[in-house]
Amino acid sequence: MASFKIEGGHKLNGTITPQGAKNEVLQILCAVLLTPEKVTVHNVPDIIDVNKLIFILGELGVKVEKLSSNSYAFQADEVNLGYLESPEFKRDGSSLRGSIMLVGPMLARFGKGYIPKPGGDKIGRRRLDTHFEGFTNLGAFFRYNKEESFYGVEAEELFGTDMLLDEASVTGTANILMAAVLATGTTTIYNAACEPYIQQLCKMLNSMGANITGVGSNLLTIIGVDTLGGCEHTVLPDMIEIGSWIGVAVMTRSALTIKNVSWENLGQIPNVFAKLGIEFEKIGDDIFIPEQESYEIQNYIDGSVLTVSDAPWPGFTPDLLSIVLVIATQAKGTVLIHQKMFESRLFFVDKLIDMGAKVILCDPHRATVIGQNFESTLKATTMTSPDIRAGISLLIAALSAKGTSIIHNIEQIDRGYENIEARLKSIGAKIERI
Structure with a gap:
């Protein structure tokens, strides 16, 4: 069984082309x-x-x-x-x-x-x-x-x-x-x-x-x-992978260009990331995410805490809620993640809590994330990937963490992400397959 060894805390830079969906x-x-x-x-x-x-x-x-x-x-x-x-x-x-x-x-x-x-x-x-x-x-x-x-x-x-x-x-x-x-x-x-x-x-x-x-x-x-x-x-570009690369850029506070994203097919994805305070630019059919030292979650207009939930299209895809949850751990502010469709998809948050994230698992479908605004960065740890989306979320967390993390059962990540370690290395990540 293969594992990833990730040395976190490095800024990345470059261009990524998303795989087919x-x-x-x-x-x-x-x-x-x-x-x-x-x-x-x-x-x-x-x-x-x-x-x-x-x-x-x-x-x-x-x-x-x-x-x-x-x-x-x-x-x-x-x-x-x-x-x-x-x-x-x-x-x-x-x-x-x-x-x-x-x-x-x-x-x-x-x-x-x-x-x-x-x-x-x-x-x-x-x-x-x-x-x-x-x-x-x-x-x-x-x-x-x-x-x-x-x-x-x-x-x-x-x-x-x-x-x-x-x-x-x-x-x-x-x-x-x-x-x-x-x-x-x-x-x-x-x-x-x-x-x-x-x-x-x-x-x-x-x-x-x-x-x-x-x-x-x-x-x-x-x-x-x-x-x-x-x-x-x-085949269209993979919107879940596009959201994953946005997560990589944001959590490592890096500048990244994502090529040929098919903007007209992204639906709510840009809107949800914008509500988390993430800056990005539309350049032709590309997304450019600039270096961002801080990002603040928007509350609702009445001041209540933002909820990010999944729904059938054109609602927000459930496959990106794990990414949003990880991003929120280093945001400024608080957000409620409501995973309506699958009752076991939030169970990976115990790994994030081990890394120092402030997450309250309310029940199998809801988690409250209290962002730390990078004032207390995540700590490296050893963990196991339970599914594709949790796996990539833990990988993103490891890239932002201080120290060296190990992720086991990375076959789960390979099920959904093409040649992920070589593509991460191409933008400066310190990652190896062991």
């Missing part, structure tokens, strides 16, 4: 199963979760050609359906939560889709009901092997219908969408997720010949088509 590319890669024609995807991040999914596609019989470091061609013209019920698939699929999105396209094109209970971050309950209720609404038969935790849906034909999702699930919307594009008739999905990554999936599917309207809203209308063709698609 993990949460988009997992959807896009599953969509290549909807056509026997070639699909080319650019800006694919070289991270563990994405590479696992590419491996699974290869085992399914998809022809995978690596065109360059971040571009691939896929062709699903000879899919091996037997792999879906093999012990190997039960092993491979269970290690990756994104594998759930294989079910929709497999069901749509081949009439059956199976998945073992998927893995991923241990951040609380992440139910699959929305996915399978959507499939059964389209006419699929659902079955579940409790002993093996193995899910399946089968249908000779899918039929369009009107459905109201019980939650605006991003992966659920993507999965149902991919099933509906080849269904007979018209499907409407109300309370659909409308994140930029879902919009990107819709644009890709439409370029393949699908008929999807309402893109960008929470009401999608899909008129089913008989077949889909190939296409070329470029």
Whole structure:
């Protein structure tokens, strides 16, 4: 098991280009199963979760050609359906939560889709009901092997219908969408997720010949088509990584330029960082964060303490709350972090408290952070990364801390961040993989 050794307290400087968006590319890669024609995807991040999914596609019989470091061609013209019920698939699929999105396209094109209970971050309950209720609404038969935790849906034909999702699930919307594009008739999905990554999936599917309207809203209308063709698609930059690099700059009091961030797809992210008192400039499609010795959290206009909470898009993404929490430890002022979606995502704060942060964990969903305005910097320590976002947050804390920190279980960070130590070294960080 690898670890990071980080010597904190150094100022950084330079330019970073964000990787392709993990949460988009997992959807896009599953969509290549909807056509026997070639699909080319650019800006694919070289991270563990994405590479696992590419491996699974290869085992399914998809022809995978690596065109360059971040571009691939896929062709699903000879899919091996037997792999879906093999012990190997039960092993491979269970290690990756994104594998759930294989079910929709497999069901749509081949009439059956199976998945073992998927893995991923241990951040609380992440139910699959929305996915399978959507499939059964389209006419699929659902079955579940409790002993093996193995899910399946089968249908000779899918039929369009009107459905109201019980939650605006991003992966659920993507999965149902991919099933509906080849269904007979018209499907409407109300309370659909409308994140930029879902919009990107819709644009890709439409370029393949699908008929999807309402893109960008929470009401999608899909008129089913008989077949889909190939296409070329470029993945957006990862907004979570962009927020992470802002956190790196702020906590190390460094000047940093983040290139090609796709400003129009950042939503509330700039607004939330501005409320924390962070200065930044929009230069073309780049973000420049100047050296900032201090930043003050804004209270509400009535003087009450600011709350930063997550919500479905266009609300603030839950994946950045861990970063906001770390940044707040050295702000001037107090903020309440309210993590509504996942009940285990704030448990990493005990590591920050060990480092000297003033954080009160109110309950599994809320933490009050009393900022220290860099008057009492964090202290180096040894810690373990529990999930991707907590892992990068602890790494940011270590970069700002006095002394040398060790972070174990960094495979969690590698799942979501491409070549993170080399990119940090390129801007002056003292970090090594041990």
